[in-house]
Each structure stands twice: as C-alpha cells, then as structure tokens.
Amino acid sequence: PLVVGKEVLDKARREGYAVPSFNTNNLEITQAILEVAEELKAPVFIQVSDGARKYAGMENLANLVKDMASRVRVPVVLHLDHGADFAMVMQALRAGFTSVMIDASHHPLEENVRETRKVVEAAHAVGVSVEAELGRLQGIEDNVQVSEAEAFLTDPEEAERFVAETGIDYLAIAIGTSHGAYKGKGRPYIDHRRLQEIARRVSLPLVLHGASGVPAWLKEKLLATGAEVKEATGIHDEDIQKAIPNGIAKINIDTDLRLAMTLGIREVVVGNPREFDPRKIIGKGRDYLKQVIREKFQLMRTVGRA
Numbered sequence: 001p002l003v004v005g006k007e008v009l010d011k012a013r014r015e016g017y018a019v020p021s022f023n024t025n026n027l028e029i030t031q032a033i034l035e036v037a038e039e040l041k042a043p044v045f046i047q048v049s050d051g052a053r054k055y056a057g058m059e060n061l062a063n064l065v066k067d068m069a070s071r072v073r074v075p076v077v078l079h080l081d082h083g084a085d086f087a088m089v090m091q092a093l094r095a096g097f098t099s100v101m102i103d104a105s106h107h108p109l110e111e112n113v114r115e116t117r118k119v120v121e122a123a124h125a126v127g128v129s130v131e132a133e134l135g136r137l138q139g140i141e142d143n144v145q146v147s148e149a150e151a152f153l154t155d156p157e158e159a160e161r162f163v164a165e166t167g168i169d170y171l172a173i174a175i176g177t178s179h180g181a182y183k184g185k186g187r188p189y190i191d192h193r194r195l196q197e198i199a200r201r202v203s204l205p206l207v208l209h210g211a212s213g214v215p216a217w218l219k220e221k222l223l224a225t226g227a228e229v230k231e232a233t234g235i236h237d238e239d240i241q242k243a244i245p246n247g248i249a250k251i252n253i254d255t256d257l258r259l260a261m262t263l264g265i266r267e268v269v270v271g272n273p274r275e276f277d278p279r280k281i282i283g284k285g286r287d288y289l290k291q292v293i294r295e296k297f298q299l300m301r302t303v304g305r306a
C-alpha cells in the first residue's frame with residue numbers, strides 16, 4: 001500500500017539497512033520497480049523529479065503510482081524529488097504525494113531554513129514527511145583539491161542546527177556524490193568520516209543523492225550497442241555498503257535506471273532494424289530495469305524488510 005515516508009525510513013535507520021528511491025517517468029519504470037519490490041518483499045520509494053513532472057504530468061504519475069501501490073503488499077512511498085519551491089510542494093501534496101523534498105540547498109542557509117520550515121508546516125499538517133538538503137551535491141574530481149570542494153560538503157554542526165531549526169523528517173547530505181553518469185574519474189571520493197560526524201549528531205534518517213553505480217555489466221553491454229558511455233563512472237558498492245551503517249537510510253537512483261532502459265531499447269533497435277512494436281522495444285528496457293532494481297535491493301539489504 002501507499003505509506004508515509006517517515007515510518008519507512010526511521011525503521012531502516014534503526015535496523016541498519018537502506019531503502020532505494022527510484023525515479024520514475026512512465027508506466028514501464030513504475031511496473032519494474034513495483035514488480036521487483038513485491039518479489040523481494042522490500043519497501044520502496046518511487047520519486048518524481050521536475051523533469052518527470054514536465055514529461056509525464058504530475059497528476060498522471062501520481063495517479064499511476066497511487067493506484068499501482070494500492071495493489072501491492074509492500075509499503076510504497078510516493079516522493080517529490082528536488083522540490084524547487086513551496087508552490088511545487090503544494091501541488092505534490094494536492095496530488096497525494098506521501099513524502100516531499102524541498103531543495104533550497106543552493107540558497108543561503110537562512111533562506112534554506114525559512115523555506116524548509118514553511119514546507120514542514122504545510123506537509124506535517126496533512127501527515128506528509130519532509131526531506132531537505134544541506135550542502136551542495138558536487139562531484140569531487142580527483143584533480144580538485146578536497147579543501148576547495150569542502151565548501152560544498154555538508155558541515156556536521158550546521159546539519160545538527162538545521163535539523164533542530166526546521167523539524168524535517170530526513171536530511172539529504174553532500175559527502176562527495178554528484179548527479180549523473182560522470183561522477184569524477186576513477187573511484188569517486190566519498191567522505192566517510194564526515195558522514196560519521198553527521199550521523200553522530202543527527203539521529204534522523206540520512207539521504208544519499210547521486211548514488212548510481214554505473215554497474216560494469218551494464219556499461220559493457222551498452223558499449224557493445226555503440227552507446228558512447230566510456231567515461232561513465234558511479235559510486236562503488238563498497239562505499240554504499242559502508243555508508244548504510246553510518247546512517248544513510250534512503251538512496252536515490254536515477255542514472256542506473258536510465259542506462260538500463262537505454263540498453264534494452266538500443267539492443268532491440270540496433271539489433272533488429274525491422275522491429276517496430278514499442279512493446280518489444282520498451283519491454284526489453286523494462287527487463288533490464290528489473291535486473292538493476294533487484295541488484296539495488298540486494299546491495300542495500302532491503303530484501304525481506306517489508
């Protein structure tokens with residue numbers, strides 16, 4: 001069934017596992033997520049970004065997820081990803097979202113606090129959970145001095161104050177990850193010590209953005225279809241496994257789903273120039289999506305937690 005975010009993530013942080021938050025834009029991605037969650041008896045977040053809202057329509061996606069979630073046995077949270085402002089959050093609340101992110105992390109701290117408090121008041125009034133972000137997602141290239149990049153990473157003491165002043169339910173932090181398929185050359189720098197310092201001060205579930213891994217098997221197959229993804233790199237499994245006991249309870253995955261869908265489509269289209277049945281073409285993408293989604297639940301130890 002559709003449930004509120006806080007209950008799912010408090011349990012995850014308490015019991016030392018994480019819940020993946022997968023971005024959806026359409027029917028097939030939503031089907032892949034819910035079929036695998038049901039199969040593995042795993043709670044799951046399905047999140048809608050601004051791009052998805054523009055592509056598919058917020059109400060369309062909300063109604064699709066709400067209806068499908070009502071017909072599965074595992075807990076499903078419908079989450080607004082990177083809500084840009086109060087108005088967008090209100091539209092999501094009106095559409096029946098059960099979790100919303102207000103992302104005011106690019107504003108000065110006082111404005112972030114003000115905007116976030118406003119959202120917390122509105123969302124909590126209707127029983128919906130709130131995620132906010134402190135720090136800037138900024139891949140740290142190996143050639144950029146970490147000291148210079150410090151400006152982007154979340155400050156542990158500031159995090160403690162931010163949580164106290166805003167009343168949010170979970171906190172997105174910056175510890176070295178970045179959005180997209182190019183997270184710096186080689187193994188991306190993840191500041192585990194900083195995460196431990198934040199987790200010591202903040203008892204709320206912590207959220208990791210920019211956590212796609214760009215799995216080797218997926219990248220190899222994509223390259224074989226002629227996809228130009230040679231430079232793509234993601235977060236290593238070991239870094240995800242290390243971050244979970246240190247308080248990370250929600251992990252955002254979009255890029256790995258995009259790569260999986262693209263692999264299926266390219267394999268059919270490039271391999272069978274005579275194929276023009278969208279169900280065969282997008283359906284193959286859905287199959288690869290399910291494979292990636294299965295791996296994420298296993299990596300985050302979400303299996304069987306529903």
Ligand SMILES: O=C(COP(=O)(O)O)N(O)CCCCO
Pocket residue numbers: 023049081082178179180181208209210211212213252253254255256
């Ligand atoms: O943190 C993430 C996803 O991170 P990743 O790009 O590593 O999958 N998101 O919030 C998803 C939307 C951002 C654009 O993709």
Ligand code: NA
Pocket residue numbers: 047080081082101131252
């Ligand atoms: Na989010």
Ligand SMILES: [Zn+2]
Pocket residue numbers: 082179209210252
């Ligand atoms: Zn994000």
